[in-house]
Amino acid sequence: MDNTIHLNHLRTELKKFVSFSDAEWEIFKQYLEFRHYEKKEFFAVPDKVCDHMGFILRGAMRYFHVREGIEITGYFSFENELVSAYKSFLTRRPNTNYIQAIEKTTLILISKKNFELMENNPAIAFKIEQFGRRIAEYYICCYEDRVASFIIQSPEERYLDMQKNAGEIFLRIPQHYVANFLGITPVSLSRIRKRTLKVHA
Amino acid sequence: MDNTIHLNHLRTELKKFVSFSDAEWEIFKQYLEFRHYEKKEFFAVPDKVCDHMGFILRGAMRYFHVREGIEITGYFSFENELVSAYKSFLTRRPNTNYIQAIEKTTLILISKKNFELMENNPAIAFKIEQFGRRIAEYYICCYEDRVASFIIQSPEERYLDMQKNAGEIFLRIPQHYVANFLGITPVSLSRIRKRTLKVHA
DNA sequence: TTAAAACGTTAACAAAAGATAAGGTTTTGA
DNA sequence: TCAAAACCTTATCTTTTGTTAACGTTTTAA
Numbered sequence: 001m002d003n004t005i006h007l008n009h010l011r012t013e014l015k016k017f018v019s020f021s022d023a024e025w026e027i028f029k030q031y032l033e034f035r036h037y038e039k040k041e042f043f044a045v046p047d048k049v050c051d052h053m054g055f056i057l058r059g060a061m062r063y064f065h066v067r068e069g070i071e072i073t074g075y076f077s078f079e080n081e082l083v084s085a086y087k088s089f090l091t092r093r094p095n096t097n098y099i100q101a102i103e104k105t106t107l108i109l110i111s112k113k114n115f116e117l118m119e120n121n122p123a124i125a126f127k128i129e130q131f132g133r134r135i136a137e138y139y140i141c142c143y144e145d146r147v148a149s150f151i152i153q154s155p156e157e158r159y160l161d162m163q164k165n166a167g168e169i170f171l172r173i174p175q176h177y178v179a180n181f182l183g184i185t186p187v188s189l190s191r192i193r194k195r196t197l198k199v200h201a
Numbered sequence: 202m203d204n205t206i207h208l209n210h211l212r213t214e215l216k217k218f219v220s221f222s223d224a225e226w227e228i229f230k231q232y233l234e235f236r237h238y239e240k241k242e243f244f245a246v247p248d249k250v251c252d253h254m255g256f257i258l259r260g261a262m263r264y265f266h267v268r269e270g271i272e273i274t275g276y277f278s279f280e281n282e283l284v285s286a287y288k289s290f291l292t293r294r295p296n297t298n299y300i301q302a303i304e305k306t307t308l309i310l311i312s313k314k315n316f317e318l319m320e321n322n323p324a325i326a327f328k329i330e331q332f333g334r335r336i337a338e339y340y341i342c343c344y345e346d347r348v349a350s351f352i353i354q355s356p357e358e359r360y361l362d363m364q365k366n367a368g369e370i371f372l373r374i375p376q377h378y379v380a381n382f383l384g385i386t387p388v389s390l391s392r393i394r395k396r397t398l399k400v401h402a
Numbered sequence: 403t404t405a406a407a408a409c410g411t412t413a414a415c416a417a418a419a420g421a422t423a424a425g426g427t428t429t430t431g432a
Numbered sequence: 433t434c435a436a437a438a439c440c441t442t443a444t445c446t447t448t449t450g451t452t453a454a455c456g457t458t459t460t461a462a
Contacts, residue, residue: 065353074352087342097349129330136337141288143344148298150351150384151275152266154420155449174409183351188449190411355450356419375439389419391441 003034006057010108013055013080017134018127027124031114037101043083044099049092050085051112059105060172064180065097073180076102076173082135083107102173155184156192204235207258211309214256214281218335219328228325232315238302244284245300250293251286252313260306261373265381266298274381277303277374283336284308303374356385357393 007029011020020028035054037043043061044050054061061083063075074097077083088095089112118128149158159182163170170178176186184192208230212221221229236255238244244262245251262284264276275298278284289296290313319329350359360383364371371379377387385393 065349067353072353074349087345090338090342126327126330129327129334133330133334133337136334136341137291140337140340140344141291143341143348144288147344147347147351148266148275150348151381152268152273176409180352185450186410187412187451191449194411377439386420387440388421388442392419395441 006034006108007032009057010055014131017138018131020127024124024127027121028118028127031110031118033109033111035107035109037105037107039101039104041101041105042098043101043107044085044088044095044097046096046098047094050088050095050099051092052109053082053084053086053089053112053115054107054109056081056083057106057108059101059103059107061099061105062102062173062177063097063099064177071098071180073177075181076169076177078172086139150183155182155188156196158182159189159192160196207235207309208233210258211256215332218339219332221328225325225328228322229319229328232311232319234310234312236308236310238306238308240302240305242302242306243299244302244308245286245289245296245298247297247299248295251289251296251300252293253310254283254285254287254290254313254316255308255310257282257284258307258309260302260304260308262300262306263303263374263378264298264300265378272299272381274378276382277370277378279373287340351384356383356389357397359383360390360393361397 010032011025014020037059043052043054046066056077056079058079060079061077062073063077063085064071064073066072083099085095085097085099087093092112115128115132118124149161153161162178162182175189179186179189182189211233212226215221238260244253244255247267257278257280259280261280262278263274264278264286265272265274267273284300286296286298286300288294293313316329316333319325350362354362363379363383376390380387380390383390
């Protein structure tokens with residue numbers, strides 16, 4: 001099977017982090033693997049080290065914790081985004097949550113081992129450091145906003161913001177997952193929806 | 202004034218991110234500046250680009266938003282920690298919150314300009330990429346935990362965790378700042394304290 | 403195709419948090 | 433030193449959220 005199209009797509013998408021030269025890309029792409037996940041299949045589970053980072057070609061992933069037997073969804077990733085239990089990936093320590101495909105999903109994977117091989121390969125080491133840095137910096141910016149939303153906004157405001165800025169999510173994600181993401185229960189989100197609906201009607 | 206002791210201290214503390222060789226350190230330290238902040242002086246303000254990253258030699262900093270005229274505290278940094286309006290620093294776009302000294306504070310600063318000069322200096326560029334990467338990765342791990350606490354825990358649980366893991370903070374920081382940090386109002390924190398006190402008494 | 407599971411809403415009640423204001427203590431700064 | 437400001441607690445009332453359970457609809461999987 002020829003994955004050239006997908007690899008070129010990846011190269012384009014990664015430009016928001018870093019631009020690979022042709023020579024660097026030839027090396028880089030040798031360290032990649034493709035993997036398909038069926039719906040509900042796990043990318044990461046608690047108590048195991050997450051040793052891959054993935055780029056989502058197609059599909060969607062859900063991050064969730066289990067607390068007293070109940071799943072609590074913390075995050076989602078979609079097409080053209082990265083997916084990883086980042087802290088576990090970086091520290092090589094056991095992960096604490098689940099990451100699960102919520103649709104049929106295709107990933108391009110880089111293993112921690114391959115990452116380190118590239119870090120030690122002088123032909124590409126510098127670019128890989130840049131790559132790792134830009135990814136981390138990108139997610140820091142996202143996290144800064146997310147934490148601010150918990151500090152500054154009420155659940156209702158977070159919901160309205162999300163509806164405005166990421167409305168497509170509601171078309172793909174069950175609402176009770178979204179509720180957890182906003183830091184509230186599904187019942188509470190249902191009430192917020194009823195409340196805010198009347199304002200616009 | 203001789204700052205050798207402080208620079209050596211910085212070099213030691215930065216080892217948790219990256220180790221500079223003697224030659225690299227000689228270059229690196231030339232790009233640093235010392236700056237003193239009086240209590241209540243600002244390190245960063247809204248609508249201006251934050252163009253420095255600081256290392257706290259002594260003192261403490263508070264991050265806060267202003268919303269409808271009210272200050273809402275989002276974070277603190279103390280001795281041997283870094284301080285920056287990171288998103289603004291990275292993206293060169295206007296900052297959205299205040300960062301203020303809450304005690305007499307001494308920082309060692311790196312400007313964005315000097316950071317970029319080092320990134321373009323072959324003698325130290327690689328080490329600087331590593332440095333920037335490790336800092337970002339370190340903060341990602343902190344953020345992952347912080348967001349999880351908002352998703353998984355109740356305000357009361359966040360308070361008890363904080364008391365257990367960062368109890369010293371309560372000795373230096375007014376309680377109503379801590380309340381915001383936990384995502385609640387000062388009145389609510391006061392009630393939580395009263396509630397949880399009885400459990401231990 | 404069909405039974406089971408998943409999902410969203412609603413209701414009722416309890417628990418917690420927000421808003422506002424008042425009071426007493428401590429800290430600050432002129 | 434002394435008045436003003438900052439701070440924490442408490443009280444009251446309102447609003448919101450959590451919890452549990454029920455119901456009807458939709459989706460899933462055998």
